[in-house]
């Protein structure tokens with residue numbers, strides 16, 4: 001994935017700087033040049049990149065005056081906040097409310113990925129308990145209704161369209177009416193992306209908008225157009241009241257960074273990005289967590305989202321009991337891998353975990369990471385219960401390791417690798433001892449201890465102790481924060 005490459009290059013530039021014994025001007029310039037090159041290759045406008053470079057230099061100059069500051073940290077922080085500025089529109093999007101009917105109209109040029117994105121959007125919300133429905137008001141492209149119908153059927157989402165009716169405005173109106181009666185809370189209207197003349201396309205959009213009265217108009221755009229995204233987004237904004245943007249095909253295009261930054265410059269909030277053809281290759285876009293992830297710092301909120309989707313709550317108490325006692329066994333590692341596998345494209349999930357994406361899970365190597373986890377699990381399948389439930393690695397003597405290698409058909413070296421990974425994770429877990437609530441809700445004391453237990457970088461991402469408290473409030477008093485500790489702690 002191209003964005004992963006961008007992130008990788010920036011992270012490497014920062015790493016090289018961190019490895020230098022003395023951070024002088026030359027080292028800093030090299031680092032900044034590396035970051036600049038990476039951004040320009042991803043088609044981010046020269047002016048923005050130059051601005052960023054100047055700002056970072058300014059920050060460094062000011063900070064130099066304050067003695068005792070850590071230059072590495074200052075540079076990393078400055079890169080982080082400057083990148084956030086580049087991709088943040090600074091305008092919060094309108095968000096539909098669950099349980100209250102919202103009509104969402106999708107617009108965009110042909111081939112931008114509009115129809116696919118409508119279904120992804122519906123599917124994303126359906127998984128969160130919404131009642132979405134799809135209306136196909138694209139009568140221009142013959143196959144559009146079939147495509148929507150196929151996607152909707154696959155995702156078990158109700159849909160409306162017609163092979164006979166040629167008036168998109170009529171279809172849109174009827175579809176919205178029908179689904180309002182059926183109490184759907186998210187009615188998604190897919191519109192046409194082409195016309196014989198551009199003016200007629202905009203006129204059609206205006207009419208569809210008039211009859212459906214959308215609460216939100218989402219403009220879908222293909223990332224491959226890079227900086228040209230600016231003009232395209234503005235043109236659409238002039239014709240219909242675009243409230244948010246989704247950028248598609250961020251998985252494959254070198255110009256992804258350009259599109260993202262250009263759209264942000266139009267003050268249109270980007271709300272999701274499409275990262276593949278499949279239904280779940282769709283990610284919430286939020287500037288700060290996005291940049292965190294790009295820089296390998298993790299994306300806690302996105303990860304929480306995923307956790308909610310897959311980890312069965314009832315599995316947590318026993319696990320938490322063990323963890324609070326500081327017991328991290330190979331079996332627990334196995335169960336965590338199982339959970340991770342359920343979460344969808346593995347890179348998407350692992351990139352959200354602070355610290356986990358560099359060595360064990362290289363960015364952009366989903367398949368390899370998935371294969372690695374599978375390999376580890378196969379080896380663990382060849383272990384005895386005693387081995388899986390022990391925390392004592394001394395138990396794993398030569399003959400046991402050879403037996404596991406033989407049993408799983410893997411090399412001895414690979415078993416050693418897996419045990420090394422276990423050792424690394426167990427070390428992180430050991431720091432969590434006594435800081436994980438065993439049962440029930442979280443009182444103020446455990447909240448504090450949770451704040452203490454989180455790595456400072458992660459805590460900062462959430463917005464400090466106050467942000468943590470907010471996050472926990474949002475999640476309710478249920479087990480979510482425990483999941484968080486359960487998963488994040490082990491995977492740091």
Ligand SMILES: Nc1nc2c(ncn2[C@@H]2O[C@H](COP(=O)(O)OP(=O)(O)OP(=O)(O)O)[C@@H](O)[C@H]2O)c(=O)[nH]1
Pocket residue numbers: 108109110111112113114115116117138141144147192193194248249250251252273274275276277
């Ligand atoms: N790689 C990748 N492909 C995508 C993504 N989103 C959509 N596509 C593909 O892009 C192509 C066009 O998508 P459609 O959904 O048909 O596009 P559309 O904008 O509805 O097209 P019209 O109906 O002609 O206006 C399809 O092959 C999709 O599978 C994405 O995020 N990544």
